Amino acid sequence: MRIALIADTFPPFRTSGAVQLRDLSRELVRQGHELTVLLPSAELKQAWSLETMDGVEVLRLAAPKIKDISYLRRTVGEFLMPFAMKRNFRKSPLAKVKWDGVVWYAPSIFHGPFAKALKRASGCKGYLIIRDIFPEWAVDMGLMGRGLPYRFFDMVARYQYSVADTIGVQTPGNLTYFKDWATRPGRSLEVLQNWLGPAAGIGCSINVSKTSLHGRKVFVYAGNMGIAQGMDILLDLAERLRSRGDIGFLFVGRGSDAKRLAAESAARGLDNVLFRDEIHPDEIPDLYAQCHVGLVALDCRHKSHNIPGKFLTYMQSGLPVLANINRGNDLAELIRGEGVGAVSEDNSLDTLAELAEDLIARLDSDAAFKSRCKALFSHQFSAEAAAQQVVTALGVHQKETQRQSASAAKSNEESKLSIPRV
Secondary structure (H helix, E strand, O other): OOOEOOOOOOOOOOOOHHHHHHHHHHHHOOOOEEEEEEEEEOOOOEEEEEEOOOOOOEEEOOOOOOOOOOHHHHHHHHHHHHHHHHHHOOOOHHHOOOOOEEEEEEEOOOOOHHHHHHHHOOOOOEEEEOOOOOHHHHHHOOOOOOOOOHHHHHHHHOOOOOOOOEEEEEOOOHHHOOOOOOHHHOOOEEOOOOOOOOOOOOOOOOHHHHHOOOOOOEEEEEEOOOHOOOHHHHHHHHHHHOOOOEEEEEOOOOOHHHHHHHHHHHHHOOOOOOEEEOOHHHHHHHOOOOOOEEEEEEEOOOOOOOOOHHHHHHHHHOEEEEEEEOOHHHHHHHHHHEEEEEEEEOOOHHHHHHHHHHHHHHHOOOOOOOHHHHHHHHHHHHHHHHHHHHHHHHHHHHHHHHHHHHHHHHHHHHHHHHHOOO
């Protein structure tokens, strides 16, 4: 199939979304499909730029800046983004390409107009991959009420949903939110698990044995440190366990809270905590090989279900997890049911500290932790399975479109035959 994939993140960005889309793209190409990734770029001096990465065609289209700016400027930039991408796409050498399917990735919620234009021009179907439900999670977090800004974002999100023929959500718990959407004819709703491709294993610029955490059992957190993660309790946990000379905490990444948390750690004099800047995603497997437990944190105010990308990287590396997440999240049942770590849903430091110490004690007595983690990753979170699922959905829709076109053509022909000659 000839597939277009619209997104606003892709390498060289190092976000979990960029890594996911890179791995999905590589897998689609490996399975024999022709893939073009369509991305906005604020750095381009011309309308478009075309390159090839790992067999994937990457078309970057000039668009307003949407990263590392104020919320207001980002909203305006994202609103204008799909229209700028559509305009500059028409100037590119791919303007006349006929796609067999259009896939797009949310976040962002603003891709709808561009996705609709590509679908309409090619007469094909579209698959929307949803990794978080915005603006609902922002309301849950208290970042906005249900006033005018919410209504605006909700309208944009619902327009994007209306463009899709299939929506893939990341956990069964998110299916309920789209129950009404799925009642319309021709629409399909399914769970599309998060995914990762094979680990690169290129080594890591962080050598734990040469740090203050040498010789300790290391709890590691690698990824975004922002409002949605609610990471203060992890710092509180480190302070609670500072008397345990055999335990250490390593935080690696960036985000709106990263500097604040590092400064807070220094102010508390936590000698069992180490902060490091973001590293290349391909270095992650070697980093985890030096650690013992992966940390997952989601702000307790969340009401939606989320399986963070970092959880997948822990499982892929055979690293059991300690999670502090919102109550009722599907991830809690997954961790307990598969026996791949410990999870707290009450946002209590006492509970989390007890689980942490128990988990450390079990590391030596339960030799099957690593194999259970790797087995879970293999059967639920592979890029191969995700790519096949997306292609299957597009293929079903493609065949239905062809059937309808053939039926319409036949009806046309029969109508012509039934008109009496004068």
